Amino acid sequence: MVKITRVLHIVTTMNRGGLETMLMNYYRYIDHTKVQFDFLVHRDFESDYDKEILSLGGKIYHLPRLNPLSINYRKQLNKFFKEHKEYQIIHVHQDCLSSIALKYAKKNDIPIRIAHAHSTSQDKNIKYLVKSFFMRSIPRYATYLFACGSEAGDWMFRGNNYTILNNAIDIKTFIYSTNIRNEIRNRFNITENEIVIGHVGRFNYPKNHEFLIDIFNEIHKLVSNSKLMLVGTGNLQNLIKEKVKRFGLEDDVLLLGSRSDVNELMQAMDILVFPSRYEGLPVTLIEAQASGLPIIKSNNIPEQCVITPNVYSLSLNDNVQKWSQKILETYKNYQRNDTSSYIKDAGFDIEGNAKWLENLYLGEVKKL
Structure with a gap:
């Protein structure tokens, strides 16, 4: 009987975010008779993907919230690795603070230690200097460096060699379908002549929802039959709800929360x-392009995510009038069709990428 290689992914939670969705895409397509994913999470509540992880044969372990300055946290992390000698591979997704798990994994003789960069910056708050300090030591403790794109890798690993692991998706589930589009729009009482502007992402500082609401407020003044569909949750969600209410847009902004049917919701949208x-390389933009959506994005998002001819960039220094004009102009001139071949040709199909990652894990273990 072939021994299964168990890979420990170290994350904050397994809620529905870009990083977590990317991991689940790979997990679903990895050969579970050869490789299994387990998860060390840093929250004590049940996450969105927990039930699916358990159904696929994965294990979930819990540690307290990561505090890089906490002696107690470090003791518990060290204790965890001492008690779980079965792991030969850890794959860490904690951005700047990944060095802490990597350091204690090395201390406990885990031979294959992967750091994975998912972003191109950090919030410039009081924690920034602390995070920057710990980020510098990641290459010292990692045996492999992965990044979602070159801008994320350059930013986090500062001149050290790294490998790009694509934020791959299951393309076939996103292919444009008029039947699904009509079904979803009917479900939300959206008529065919209404414009649906979409966004999928956590309600947090990097996503910039407050500016998105300003843009939609301007659009709605110009085109009253417009809707804004927001998918996701996050710590700024209540602030955004308050802003929507201040603008009197409660009937026109759909706050859908965390959803498992993003692929279908994108069919109902007209533009993302x-x-x-700032971003690493957003899974959402790959998904949106696979579904045939045109996209207006900030030029802070890496151009590496541009796959179809239907993606346009604007500066955050441009005013809401310019953003609104570009959105409406793009909507007016766009004919939606099947763009899935672009995504496959660009190397973002999950099947091939999952096989590559599986072979890397198994190949590294074989060398031991």
């Missing part, structure tokens, strides 16, 4: 708007 302050 993504005014992020």
Whole structure:
């Protein structure tokens, strides 16, 4: 009987975010008779993907919230690795603070230690200097460096060699379908002549929802039959709800929360708007392009995510009038069709990428 290689992914939670969705895409397509994923999470509540992880044969372990300055946290992390000698591979997704798990994994003789960069910056708050300090030591403790794109890898690993692991998706589930589009729009009482502007992402500082609401407010003044569909949750969600209410847009902004049917919701949208302050390489933009959506994004988002001819960039220094004009102009001139071949040709199909990652894990273990 072939021994299964168990890979420990170290994350914050397994809620529906870009990083977590990317991991689940790979997990679903990995050969589970050869490789299994387990997860070390840093929250004590049940996450969106937990039930699916358990159904696929994965294990979920819990540690307290990561505090890089906490002696107690480090003791618990060290204790975890001492008690779980079965792992030969850890794959860490904690951005700047990944060095802490990597350091204690090395201390406990885990031979294959992967750090994975998913972003191109950090919030410039009081924690920034601490995070920057810990980020510098990631290459010292990692045996492999992965990044979602070159801008994320360059930013996090500062001149060290890294490998790009694509934020691959299951393309066939996103292919444009008029039947699904009509079904979803009917479900939300959206008529065919209404414009649906979409966004999928956490309600947090990088995603810049407050500017998105300003843009939609301007659009709605110009085109009253417009809707804004927001998918996701996050710590800024209540602030955004308050802003929507202040503008009197409660009937026109759909706050859908965390959803498992993003692929279908995208069929109902007419255009995706993504005014992020910074990103790694958003899975959402790959998904949106696979579904045939045109996209207006900020030029802070790496151009590596541009696969179809239907993606346009604007500066966050441009005013809401310019953003609104570009959105409406793009909507008016766009004919939606099947763009899935672009995504496959660009190397973002999950099947091939999952096989590559599986072979890497198994190949590294074989060398031991």
